[in-house]
Amino acid sequence: MTKFTFKYPIAFGACLVLMQACTLQKTASPALTEKPKVQCIWGSDKFDICRYDSKEAIINALIAEMTVDEKIGQMTQSVWHNSVSPEIIQDRKIGSIIHTEGPTPGPKVSDWVAKFNTFQAHALKTRLGIPLLIGVDAxxxxxxxxxxxxxxxxxxxxxxxxxxxxxxxxxxxxxxxxxxxxxxxxxxxxxxxxxxxxxxxxxxxxxxxxxxxxxxxxxxxxxxxxxxxxxxxxxxxxxxxxxxxxxxxxxxxxxxxxxxxxxxxxxxxxxxxxxxxxxxxxxxxxxxxxxxxxxxxxxxxxxxxxxxxxxxxxxxxxxxxxxxxxxxxxxxxxxxxxxxxxxxxxxxxxxxxxxxxxxxxxxxxxxxxxxxxxxxxxxxGLFNDPFAKKELSALVGSTQHREVARQAVRESLVLLKSEANALPLKANESIAVVGEHANNSGLQSGGWTMHWQGQTHSYANSTTILDGIQAFAPEVQYQPMGCTSDTQAEKVVAVVGELPYAEFKGDSTNLALTVAQQEMIKHCKALGKKVIVVLISGRAMTVTDTINQSDAFIAAWLPGSEGMGIADFLFAANGFEPVGKLPTSWPKEYADLPLAQDAENALFPFGFGLSKF
CATH class of the missing domain: 3.20.20.300 (Glycoside hydrolase, family 3, N-terminal domain)
Incomplete structure (x- = not known):
């Protein structure tokens, strides 16, 4: 016999209800060839156990017992912070909640665990003790x-x-x-x-x-x-x-x-x-x-x-x-x-x-x-253990996890152009970094990062692109507004791109860099610098002129919290060579859009990506 267990005392009431429902012929599901065998056992002061023949048996028994209100509650999802208390979840018998744009449970992992465990505990206080689905746009x-x-x-x-x-x-x-x-x-x-x-x-x-x-x-x-x-x-x-x-x-x-x-x-x-x-x-x-x-x-x-x-x-x-x-x-x-x-x-x-x-x-x-x-x-396994997995909380943001994300960043970068020995960079070279995207983890991460539409400032426990470059070349010069007559560096890394956006607000007919960004790159090039452009964007952009003006050009997408991965790429750390390939076609000009793998009109076709610096 397959055993399904309720580990929490509040579920014992549901078990008794189901035992009664399943032993009465009039409430047994006609889809079953025989009535489910249900046994409720009062165990220790920590556990109450219900045993069923199968998952299907307990589900059929629950459905047979549920009222219309209880069924509709299971079909309804609300958001925990929108004037929805744990008591409301319990009273309305709502079956799932979400976390999204709005207040957070607090700054610590333990705050989040405690908050959602409170909601779960109230769901278990309903007549049938059915646990919550708790969702998020991760x-x-x-x-x-x-x-x-x-x-x-x-x-x-x-x-x-x-x-x-x-x-x-x-x-x-x-x-x-x-x-x-x-x-x-x-x-x-x-x-x-x-x-x-x-x-x-x-x-x-x-x-x-x-x-x-x-x-x-x-x-x-x-x-x-x-x-x-x-x-x-x-x-x-x-x-x-x-x-x-x-x-x-x-x-x-x-x-x-x-x-x-x-x-x-x-x-x-x-x-x-x-x-x-x-x-x-x-x-x-x-x-x-x-x-x-x-x-x-x-x-x-x-x-x-x-x-x-x-x-x-x-x-x-x-x-x-x-x-x-x-x-x-x-x-x-x-x-x-x-x-x-x-x-x-x-x-x-x-x-x-x-x-x-x-x-x-x-x-x-x-x-x-x-x-x-x-x-x-x-x-x-929510009927067995519905509460948050506290044993995993210590792993949130761990060094091991960040190393995987760092690898993902460096492998995601697509080298579209590389000339004049611009790359890889060397720690003993004279290097300047320009552009506000270089020192801002919010800008480098895009939408759906801390907030629905993203944010334009850095967030905790992230590494910016500048942080990564300075880890390889501590004497690098950072000039967020661009090159000046005082810029001594021979090579300039220009980090430019889009501001964060998400659905609806991200729809746009303007796929070009800002005039200020374009002029910044032109000015650095006019001063005789080798210019390496790192483009932060959520899509291919119409930047043909900028690509032509650069000595190297990298489509960096929206790399997330680990800016060190971009530095790994730029400095060819541990012999790294480019592996990223375009996931979309890249347009020559706005008039060519949409492309959708139209290689004939693409500046760079789907799958393009240089494999050598």
């Missing part, structure tokens, strides 16, 4: 906690083509996410961006389906391991289903026009791979496909994803997705299982209940959603 490390390791954004990870490294980065992200109190991350993004205008290009691994699929598989393996119930694993979420990177004009939440042929040959294979490799959840996108929003797209969610692709995990909305595009019943009937309603969970729950009671939403659809949600909670 998309390049546990990027909401100041002190965690921040990896390069996915566009940089895709540039490495090192799938073992991508898996290891996901493992570390899972450890640091679990160590701060979470059991679920809303990543990886597996969009295949087709427009550099899109403000989320950097969240995708590549415009190429093959690279995206390999990186996706590695990410799932890293986050979820071989057993979700292990302490160091968390549930992963593939997003955003479907076509989020292919909207007309690269507009966030826009319309993607996708033929049935393209759907089958380009867009579905990565999601089929996600299903085949056991992804726990899939999030639908803000966008529409052929005019139908994904939150209401019954064909693509219910028929294709759950039916044809065989996905048996949880489908979740994006932000406010249960009410944003219509009434809740239209979203749930389309096949969505959990609605992320951080500001209006009461509205969502009340409206959904009305449509369940009047038959607009069938109980069969509700039970299907709840069965998937409870299944994920069982797979995560």
């Amino acid at each position: 998309i390049h490390g546990q990027n909401t906690f100041e002190g965690a390791v921040i990896f390069p954004h996915n566009i940089g990870m895709g540039a490495t083509r090192n799938y073992d490294l991508i898996r290891r980065a996901a493992e570390i992200t899972a450890i640091e996410t679990a160590g701060t109190g979470f059991n679920w991350t809303f990543s990886p993004v597996i969009a295949m961006p087709e427009h550099e205008h899109w403000g989320r290009v950097y969240e995708g691994f590549s415009e190429d389906a093959n690279v995206t699929t390999k990186a996706l598989i590695a990410s799932i393996q890293g986050h979820q391991g071989t057993d979700l119930a292990q302490a160091y694993t968390i549930a992963a979420t593939a997003k955003h289903y479907l076509g989020d990177g292919a909207t007309v004009g690269g507009r966030e939440g826009g319309n993607a026009i996708i033929s049935e042929k393209a759907l089958r040959e380009r867009f579905l294979p990565p999601y089929q791979a996600a299903v085949n490799h056991g992804i726990s959840a899939i999030m639908v996108g803000f966008n529409s496909v052929n005019g139908t929003n994904m939150h209401q797209n019954t064909y693509l969610v219910q028929d294709v994803l759950k039916g044809q692709l065989g996905f048996d995990g949880v489908v979740i909305t994006d932000w406010l997705g249960g009410t944003r595009w219509g009434e809740p019943h239209t979203v749930i009937n389309a096949g969505i299982d959990i609605a992320m309603q951080p500001a209006n969970h009461d509205e969502f729950m009340a409206k959904l209940k009305e449509t369940v009671l009047d038959g607009t939403v069938s109980m069969e659809r509700i039970d299907d959603a709840v069965r998937r949600i409870l299944g994920l909670k069982f797979d995560l």
Whole structure:
């Protein structure tokens, strides 16, 4: 007999309820060939144990016992800091919470663990004691906690083509996410961006389906391991289903026009791979496909994803997705299982209940959603041990984890140009560093770093690019505003790029450097310096003139917290040679956009990257 155990006394009440439910013929699930064997044992003062024949038996027993309110609560996700107390979670029987932009539990890991354990404890005080899913957008490390390791954004990870490294980065992200109190991350993004205008290009691994699929598989393996119930694993979420990177004009939440042929040959294979490799959840996108929003797209969610692709995990909305595009019943009937309603969970729950009671939403659809949600909670081991993994807390931001991120940075850099012995740098050379991006970990990390839209100042326990360069060459001269007549250095490292942004606010038709940055590089070159440009960006930019003016040019993407990795590259530390390859095509000029692997018009085609300095 498989044993499922509740380790905490509060679960004993649920066990008694279930024993009664399972022994009564009228409440036993007709899907079972025999009634589940349930035994409740009062153990020591620490443990109460329930034993069941199978996961399916306990889930069926729970569903048979649950009220409509309890089921809808499981289908609702709120945000812990939006006037939502642990008592409200308990009273409304809400099944999951998230942490996102807003106040944090505190500056220390222990603050986060204590906060989310309090919410979990109140969930266990409900009639059935069903534990919470606790989610976060940990998309390049546990990027909401100041002190965690921040990896390069996915566009940089895709540039490495090192799938073992991508898996290891996901493992570390899972450890640091679990160590701060979470059991679920809303990543990886597996969009295949087709427009550099899109403000989320950097969240995708590549415009190429093959690279995206390999990186996706590695990410799932890293986050979820071989057993979700292990302490160091968390549930992963593939997003955003479907076509989020292919909207007309690269507009966030826009319309993607996708033929049935393209759907089958380009867009579905990565999601089929996600299903085949056991992804726990899939999030639908803000966008529409052929005019139908994904939150209401019954064909693509219910028929294709759950039916044809065989996905048996949880489908979740994006932000406010249960009410944003219509009434809740239209979203749930389309096949969505959990609605992320951080500001209006009461509205969502009340409206959904009305449509369940009047038959607009069938109980069969509700039970299907709840069965998937409870299944994920069982797979995560939450019915056995729902609380934060304190044993992992000490590993958050550890030196070992930072070394892996440092490796990821140096392997993610793509050398687009290298002439006139500009690289590698030598410690005894006369070197100057210019540009404000050089000494600011917020600027070098981009959006989804400490804050939703990122930040323009450094954060704790990070290493800037300047820090890294000075570790190799302590006498380096730093001039944030550019070269002057007093600049004595023969070589200048110009670190330039975009300001941080994320979804919606990152959509842009301006993909050029600022005039000030362009003039800074021109001036340094006019003074006779060898200029090495390090571009910090979330996408390929229209910088052909700047590339032509430089002696070496590096696409550094958004490297995260470990600026030492860029210094490793510049100084060819330990004999390092460039390995990064473009994950997207690189445009000659703005008029050529969108490129999407159009090698004929690209300045640098997809996959380009020099392997020698």
